[in-house]
Amino acid sequence: MATLAEMQAVLAVALRRVSPIADDPELSVHAERIASGNDRLSPVEQVDIYREQFWLRHVDVLRDDFASIEYALGDDAFERLAHAYLEACPSASFTLRDLGEDMARFLATRAPWSTEPFLAELAKVEWAFVDAFDGQNAPPFDPASIAGRSEDEWPGARIVLHPALQRLTLEWPTHDYRIGARKGEEPARPERRACHVVVYRGAELLHCLEIDADAAAMLDELARGTPLGEACERAAAKIGAAAPAGSADRAASSDETSGGGERETPLEVLQGKLAGWFSEWTSLGWIRSVRFDPEGP
Amino acid sequence: MSFRDRHAIPDLGVGVGFRIPHYPRVLESSEPLMDWFEVISENFLVAGGRPLDNLARLADKYRVVPHGVSLAIGSVEPLDAAYLAKLKDLFARLDPPWVSDHLCWARAPGVHIHDLLPLPYTREAIEHVVERVKRVQGTLERPFALENVSSYMTYRESTMSEWDFLAEVAERADCGLLLDCNNVYVSSRNHGFDPVTYIDAVPADRVVQMHLAGHTDKGKYVLDTHSDHVKDEVWDLYRRAVARCGAVSTLVEWDDDIPEWDVLSAEAAKARTMRAELLAAPRRPSLVATAEAG
Ligand SMILES: [Fe+2]
Numbered sequence: 001m002a003t004l005a006e007m008q009a010v011l012a013v014a015l016r017r018v019s020p021i022a023d024d025p026e027l028s029v030h031a032e033r034i035a036s037g038n039d040r041l042s043p044v045e046q047v048d049i050y051r052e053q054f055w056l057r058h059v060d061v062l063r064d065d066f067a068s069i070e071y072a073l074g075d076d077a078f079e080r081l082a083h084a085y086l087e088a089c090p091s092a093s094f095t096l097r098d099l100g101e102d103m104a105r106f107l108a109t110r111a112p113w114s115t116e117p118f119l120a121e122l123a124k125v126e127w128a129f130v131d132a133f134d135g136q137n138a139p140p141f142d143p144a145s146i147a148g149r150s151e152d153e154w155p156g157a158r159i160v161l162h163p164a165l166q167r168l169t170l171e172w173p174t175h176d177y178r179i180g181a182r183k184g185e186e187p188a189r190p191e192r193r194a195c196h197v198v199v200y201r202g203a204e205l206l207h208c209l210e211i212d213a214d215a216a217a218m219l220d221e222l223a224r225g226t227p228l229g230e231a232c233e234r235a236a237a238k239i240g241a242a243a244p245a246g247s248a249d250r251a252a253s254s255d256e257t258s259g260g261g262e263r264e265t266p267l268e269v270l271q272g273k274l275a276g277w278f279s280e281w282t283s284l285g286w287i288r289s290v291r292f293d294p295e296g297p
Numbered sequence: 298m299s300f301r302d303r304h305a306i307p308d309l310g311v312g313v314g315f316r317i318p319h320y321p322r323v324l325e326s327s328e329p330l331m332d333w334f335e336v337i338s339e340n341f342l343v344a345g346g347r348p349l350d351n352l353a354r355l356a357d358k359y360r361v362v363p364h365g366v367s368l369a370i371g372s373v374e375p376l377d378a379a380y381l382a383k384l385k386d387l388f389a390r391l392d393p394p395w396v397s398d399h400l401c402w403a404r405a406p407g408v409h410i411h412d413l414l415p416l417p418y419t420r421e422a423i424e425h426v427v428e429r430v431k432r433v434q435g436t437l438e439r440p441f442a443l444e445n446v447s448s449y450m451t452y453r454e455s456t457m458s459e460w461d462f463l464a465e466v467a468e469r470a471d472c473g474l475l476l477d478c479n480n481v482y483v484s485s486r487n488h489g490f491d492p493v494t495y496i497d498a499v500p501a502d503r504v505v506q507m508h509l510a511g512h513t514d515k516g517k518y519v520l521d522t523h524s525d526h527v528k529d530e531v532w533d534l535y536r537r538a539v540a541r542c543g544a545v546s547t548l549v550e551w552d553d554d555i556p557e558w559d560v561l562s563a564e565a566a567k568a569r570t571m572r573a574e575l576l577a578a579p580r581r582p583s584l585v586a587t588a589e590a591g
Contacts (some may be wrong), residue, residue: 092408
């Protein structure tokens with residue numbers, strides 16, 4: 001006599017088989033011990049209905065969440081990926097919303113897909129949209145909350161970003177490729193080009209915006225909860241390490257205030273951009289509040 | 298006193314599921330378009346964003362009853378406490394008159410199958426489910442109803458009919474029932490039983506809600522697809538169920554190949570008319586007696 005636990009254990013294995021249960025004689029015997037069948041369906045065929053539904057449902061969710069990867073690979077190859085992924089990363093969550101959360105890591109580490117890092121990056125971008133879609137809410141920025149603050153309060157201020165905002169550093173313009181693929185524009189694989197993007201939720205839709213390296217370094221510091229003054233210094237150090245002050249790149253990106261003899265330091269460049277960023281990022285809804293309290297984040 | 302009376306379960310009339318293609322129409326209409334709405338609980342157990350905004354807007358205008366798909370009441374795996382806590386939080390925001398999930402299993406060690414898998418109809422399964430329903434009710438602290446599922450397989454271990462199993466679980470766990478007339482029909486076709494026998498055996502006073510839906514004939518079996526109009530045979534079962542159970546909130550499920558709002562709305566209107574005619578007709582003696590006792 002099979003117990004409830006034994007029956008569920010056997011069925012959980014059978015339903016997650018990619019190939020029909022009848023292809024596996026040993027599993028078929030187990031299924032026959034559990035299901036009784038009827039005059040139209042054998043016990044194995046009864047269980048196989050659920051197995052088929054399992055794959056249809058799960059692959060469909062992955063197709064929706066990773067549509068650009070399906071476009072990049074083609075239907076059949078995507079289905080093979082989905083099968084391998086689901087075997088390696090079964091859903092333990094109560095919701096299929098979480099089903100693809102390991103896809104980027106899976107693609108980055110599992111051959112043959114790991115030989116094409118573009119795919120893992122696509123998965124990272126796709127998943128950023130999933131997280132931006134239903135990530136936490138935050139009240140809109142209130143300009144009155146910063147009125148009357150003295151200049152020496154700002155270096156200690158912490159800028160609070162929208163909790164659902166996703167910041168990505170990419171090796172390809174994968175975000176453009178994703179949109180093209182989803183719109184049916186049949187984009188070609190892009191040339192490698194480092195880019196920094198923000199995926200965020202607008203009032204109605206999800207958006208993706210490319211930003212420059214300075215803005216990205218600054219946003220990343222703010223996202224960590226670093227106070228504004230220190231964030232500027234750290235971001236400047238990062239930018240300085242990537243392109244030291246006085247290099248052609250850096251000089252070209254600095255504005256007219258560098259017209260004198262001395263080139264601006266990365267810190268000065270960054271501080272010069274700060275006011276513009278602040279107003280842009282509040283209007284985009286990225287900045288939700290400013291905390292002037294001295295305690296930690 | 299009946300389960301419905303003890304828990305003051307209201308008759309909300311006829312509703313439909315809240316589905317994405319209809320969001321603009323439903324949320325932007327200044328007129329009420331439906332008696333009530335059902336939402337899939339799991340779709341709204343998220344941190345924030347549009348799903349929660351839409352739900353809040355819906356709940357501003359309509360009675361919203363959440364219906365879960367992931368509880369896995371019959372799984373041997375322990376109940377998911379984090380999931381129950383999230384449900385409880387959602388229910389606190391909606392304050393529904395009852396909540397529901399399915400009489401099925403879905404979780405196994407390390408994996409959620411995300412299906413409504415039938416249980417073997419055994420003493421062991423009854424003991425297991427009754428114990429878990431009691432714990433779920435204790436946690437959620439709301440009237441809780443179990444829905445009968447469509448099934449495609451039968452177990453060698455089963456020692457009783459599905460309707461006897463369902464009735465005993467409901468009586469012993471003291472829970473409500475969500476009677477899905479289409480699921481009764483689908484399973485009756487798949488397993489060769491008389492669906493009328495099933496409807497007649499359901500503890501009528503425990504039925505807090507009914508489901509109607511379309512299905513698809515796959516030749517060797519019938520699949521519960523929620524992708525079409527309610528079939529005539531299912532309307533017949535619904536009539537019988539209403540005659541037995543009385544004024545019970547009814548919901549039309551249409552989740553795949555979702556039609557224009559007007560088509561769905563007409564399907565709900567059909568149920569509304571049918572229900573009103575039956576409820577206006579003289580009650581059968583047993584129902585009158587129940588009503589007086591309540
Ligand atoms: Fe249902």
